[in-house]
Amino acid sequence: MRDPSGKSGTVQSDRSKSEKHQASGRRGTGSGKRPRTTGSERSGAPERGAGSYIYGIVPADVELTPDTLGVGDPPGQVRLVRYGEIAALVSDIPTDRPLGRPDDLMAHQRLLDEAAAEVPVLPLRFGAVVTDAQAVVDELLTPYHDDFRNTLNELEGRAEYIVKGRYVEQTILREVLEENPETARLRDEIRGRPEEATWDTRMRLGELINTSIAAKREADTAALLDAFTPLCVAIAVREPTHEQDAAHLALLAQTDRQPEIEEALAEFGTRWAGRVELRLLGPLAPYDFVRT
Template identity: 30%
Template structure:
């Protein structure tokens, strides 16, 4: 997988570059985008399926820069809209692969038998034992397919991710 920076400044002598696939997130295979849904660069949203999971994608021009505020807003809009109707595992902004086969090969095929999620939970320190018990009960019901690691205490503002400054 490449990032937006990897695809932004490629000049070719062959004229127009082949399209690349922008990936928004991973969803259950039965999710269908709205007919008029558009994402980054106003490209239509499509689904690439593999087994029980799928990826929300758009075909974009690799020569067109990524990173404008409208691009970030489109990425967030697709993920937010999807999250209202189905579970979605979001990919970070700028996730681009070479083609639809790469979506399957690099993202979906490796993990289609896994149900994975990573969550951050804010809770009162004096209720940690209660949280651990609840997650333990859930793990027991799900044949120990649930694992929990407690980090902290961590201040609530530590959950905000900020881009690193370039000096």
């Protein structure tokens, strides 16, 4: 890390006007801050044979719209379990069936990302289940209350953004062949010859190409780091997910700096037109910057 200094519904902040969270066109509602509670606030308890699935931790003064749904088939309604100045996003889930469908993972991420667009959120790993709401309080919120509250305060107004770059295959191969005479020689050597007769040469050519692309990835990632560092609170370099990845960065930034991040990325898009395809994802929950 580099430090430079189903359907999920809507998560709303119940803060005074001067303290409302704003991101991506959404804004908090409510006229007053929720007072500190001394125990759990529960909206029902899991049915028999069900557990409480935990998505993440948010400030206690958050409200949910009634259509906020989470994992499961059918999706469970998400509610808040509050303790002190923090709350857990939870829903009931049957314990007699496996959890892990792609739709469940997507619902988990979607809920956290939509929450992060409006309020600070600490995401839990997919699959966190306890027996009931009281266990959420006893096992999670009570022992870690101060740590969670302090981290949420640090994340106020911040979210994660992902910058992903993928090389255009023909362009990057042409660069490698033009810059490395050895790769061009090996390419000419295998041209028109059967694969079984040139296996070793092909292996050597592939190694040289991969090494060259890795060097380009390192240089291009460094260029993006230099550009984004002044705009971010922290940056994490992610491992490539494809051999033709040009860069894969996670940015922790103030949400009000999103236009500047978009502008910086657009400049690289112009500079690398036809060479690198760039994408920006976010605001997202800060998966790369918190550990819960």
